[in-house]
Amino acid sequence: MMKKICLFLSIFLSMFYASAAAAQNECVRDSLFPGVGNCGYDVSDYDLNMEWKQEGDLWYVEETITFLSEWDTDELSFDFIKGYEITSLKIDGDPAGYEQTENKLIVRHPGRGFAHDTAYKLYAVFHGKLQWEEYPLSDVENRDPEKGFCMFNEPHMSRHFYICNDHPKDRAAYHYSFTVPAGFTPAGVGRLTEIREGNTVTPVNGIPLERKQEEGPAEGTVTFTYEQEAESAPYLFAVCAEPFDLKQQILEDGKVQLDFVSRHLSDPENPVKDQWELYFDDDWKNMPEYAWEITKKQPEIIRALESYFGPYPYDDLGFILSGFDLGGALETQGRSILDALDFDDTVASHEIAHQWVGDLISLADWSDLWLKEGAAEYGAVLWEEYKSEHPEKYDDFIPYDEFMRQIYETVANGETGFYPLDNWAISELQSYYEESAYEVLDHDAAVRSISAFCQIPGDQIRLKNGEKIIGGHVRDTD
Numbered sequence: 001m002m003k004k005i006c007l008f009l010s011i012f013l014s015m016f017y018a019s020a021a022a023a024q025n026e027c028v029r030d031s032l033f034p035g036v037g038n039c040g041y042d043v044s045d046y047d048l049n050m051e052w053k054q055e056g057d058l059w060y061v062e063e064t065i066t067f068l069s070e071w072d073t074d075e076l077s078f079d080f081i082k083g084y085e086i087t088s089l090k091i092d093g094d095p096a097g098y099e100q101t102e103n104k105l106i107v108r109h110p111g112r113g114f115a116h117d118t119a120y121k122l123y124a125v126f127h128g129k130l131q132w133e134e135y136p137l138s139d140v141e142n143r144d145p146e147k148g149f150c151m152f153n154e155p156h157m158s159r160h161f162y163i164c165n166d167h168p169k170d171r172a173a174y175h176y177s178f179t180v181p182a183g184f185t186p187a188g189v190g191r192l193t194e195i196r197e198g199n200t201v202t203p204v205n206g207i208p209l210e211r212k213q214e215e216g217p218a219e220g221t222v223t224f225t226y227e228q229e230a231e232s233a234p235y236l237f238a239v240c241a242e243p244f245d246l247k248q249q250i251l252e253d254g255k256v257q258l259d260f261v262s263r264h265l266s267d268p269e270n271p272v273k274d275q276w277e278l279y280f281d282d283d284w285k286n287m288p289e290y291a292w293e294i295t296k297k298q299p300e301i302i303r304a305l306e307s308y309f310g311p312y313p314y315d316d317l318g319f320i321l322s323g324f325d326l327g328g329a330l331e332t333q334g335r336s337i338l339d340a341l342d343f344d345d346t347v348a349s350h351e352i353a354h355q356w357v358g359d360l361i362s363l364a365d366w367s368d369l370w371l372k373e374g375a376a377e378y379g380a381v382l383w384e385e386y387k388s389e390h391p392e393k394y395d396d397f398i399p400y401d402e403f404m405r406q407i408y409e410t411v412a413n414g415e416t417g418f419y420p421l422d423n424w425a426i427s428e429l430q431s432y433y434e435e436s437a438y439e440v441l442d443h444d445a446a447v448r449s450i451s452a453f454c455q456i457p458g459d460q461i462r463l464k465n466g467e468k469i470i471g472g473h474v475r476d477t478d
């Protein structure tokens with residue numbers, strides 16, 4: 001029964017992949033966000049040296065993008081928010097011509113152009129004040145540079161931090177370093193390979209490691225170097241500068257688990273403290289301990305989901321438990337971000353399920369968001385069911401039928417942030433992004449999603465007044 005859903009989803013996914021293939025010099029735009037993503041090339045590697053300076057909230061980046069040109073063309077465009085000062089831009093060592101629009105960097109290779117099936121390196125150096133003003137999901141008024149920051153790049157905010165092809169269709173490896181001032185720890189995704197404090201360089205690739213924030217340097221900077229060899233969509237790349245404690249351990253199967261827990265989670269001045277108190281009363285003071293407890297459950301959540309989805313796809317796992325209210329959790333590749341108001345093992349299992357669907361298998365078009373969100377939420381259902389089968393360890397679980405019914409009713413009533421019928425999400429998306437959102441989230445897509453996710457034949461699903469779904473059954477009890 002469960003495997004059938006996954007098979008159904010994978011057929012859908014491969015259909016979308018097939019339809020997304022573009023002919024030479026034909027550009028297929030994203031139907032939900034036609035303004036993001038670019039055609040004519042395929043990125044294989046982002047090499048980034050990034051530094052955040054607290055004073056002035058400044059961002060310094062040296063970047064090399066390795067890409068294969070798919071067209072014969074004079075110019076190629078990249079996603080990059082306007083506002084940073086570009087001090088160097090080269091193609092294969094030659095000074096590049098360029099111009100900028102609000103969200104694009106258009107690059108020319110003077111006198112040479114770009115040739116079909118040829119690899120190039122775009123080298124760029126830029127800096128400036130971090131571009132929060134245009135950053136749709138951050139609460140700019142509440143953001144305090146004194147406390148650091150954490151990227152949250154879904155669906156297309158990577159362009160606020162680096163030059164990229166900001167669409168999940170173009171996935172690439174990442175090799176990067178991230179430098180922050182003393183008092184912060186540079187968390188990121190991928191494999192941590194090296195820690196640099198002043199003149200001291202410590203190799204840490206695959207080595208057990210525990211580090212409290214106060215063990216970092218008292219002054220100067222600290223740099224962490226990472227590599228993410230498995231291809232990643234730009235929105236699944238992130239770094240966070242917060243006062244983190246970290247723990248790295250090598251699991252029995254050789255995978256490396258690296259977790260970061262923010263000290264902001266025990267900060268009585270944290271703007272979300274009132275909300276913690278609402279849920280935890282005085283127990284909010286134990287938030288970091290609670291966070292570490294969540295990190296310990298990952299290997300078991302992975303094992304539970306592997307029995308349905310197949311082997312966990314990456315060599316690295318872990319969480320970044322941010323102390324900020326980021327608006328939710330995000331399945332950043334191999335190491336998800338859980339925010340200060342959104343962490344428990346149900347959310348954790350949702351983000352881990354995304355590592356298979358969303359990360360390993362990524363969207364070809366943002367209007368199919370439900371494909372990955374539906375599958376991830378189903379992963380959370382499976383985790384809850386696993387807990388119910390292990391009463392000796394778990395006394396808190398949501399029964400399978402009840403969880404599926406909750407999801408169905410949430411979808412039917414349009415009360416969630418990621419299903420096609422959600423008017424709230426649509427209006428949010430519209431206010432943030434392009435105006436075409438409403439048109440592409442249509443009746444057929446809604447029926448398709450409910451049908452696949454809740455295993456209800458499409459002809460049993462009816463839309464009432466174009467808004468609500470009624471009828472159908474959540475699941476046969478067999």
Ligand SMILES: [Zn+2]
Pocket residue numbers: 331350354372373376
């Ligand atoms: Zn999700």
